[in-house]
Amino acid sequence: MKLLFDFLPIILFFATFKGAEHFSEGSLGLAQSILGDGITALTAPVFLATIVAIVATFLQIFWLKLKGQKVEPTLWISLAVIVLFGGLTLYLKNEWFIKWKPTILYWIFGAILFYGNLAKKNFIRLLMKGQIEMPDAAWGKLQSMWIGFFIFAGFVNLAVAYAFSTDVWVNFKLFGLLALTMIFTIGVAVWMTKQASEGQN
Numbered sequence: 001m002k003l004l005f006d007f008l009p010i011i012l013f014f015a016t017f018k019g020a021e022h023f024s025e026g027s028l029g030l031a032q033s034i035l036g037d038g039i040t041a042l043t044a045p046v047f048l049a050t051i052v053a054i055v056a057t058f059l060q061i062f063w064l065k066l067k068g069q070k071v072e073p074t075l076w077i078s079l080a081v082i083v084l085f086g087g088l089t090l091y092l093k094n095e096w097f098i099k100w101k102p103t104i105l106y107w108i109f110g111a112i113l114f115y116g117n118l119a120k121k122n123f124i125r126l127l128m129k130g131q132i133e134m135p136d137a138a139w140g141k142l143q144s145m146w147i148g149f150f151i152f153a154g155f156v157n158l159a160v161a162y163a164f165s166t167d168v169w170v171n172f173k174l175f176g177l178l179a180l181t182m183i184f185t186i187g188v189a190v191w192m193t194k195q196a197s198e199g200q201n
Helices: 001-007 008-022 025-037 044-065 073-092 096-118 124-130 137-162 166-200
Strands: none
Touching: 001 008, 008 025, 008 044, 008 166, 025 044, 044 073, 044 137, 044 166, 073 124, 096 124, 096 137, 096 166, 124 137, 137 166
């Protein structure tokens, strides 16, 4: 359930884009009524999807606040990035800003973890909150693995964005990046289990 909540803005971005593509005439009129001139039937879907993603991220935080739950720092960072790059996308009517957004978000997370390495702070260990016990060296390696993943995923997003159409990129944004994250996370979980068992020996 938490995974669905975390990926809600991406899912809604995808659904809005596909729906706007299907109802192209109506989506063009709606986008023009919101953003004014400079919108075409080709670009209207991504602009409408961007609006929905921004609103959805605000609603995520509002919902957590309403429930009295803690808003994780990663969500605040996501909000800042989607507002900045989504806002530039809409203001300048240039879809490339929203295409860069996943890459910037990944690289910010990677930079935070890299800072943790420099400052001798293991943020991954803090986030796990004692859920698993591993040797200190394993925790350090784990944080470096996530840094590498965030850098790699950021470059992959740009490669797809520049090499393929916006429609292909939108599909990749949901299914490709999600699949990459899930595969890496499962692999890391298996590795962590092995490290934990070896640490007990």
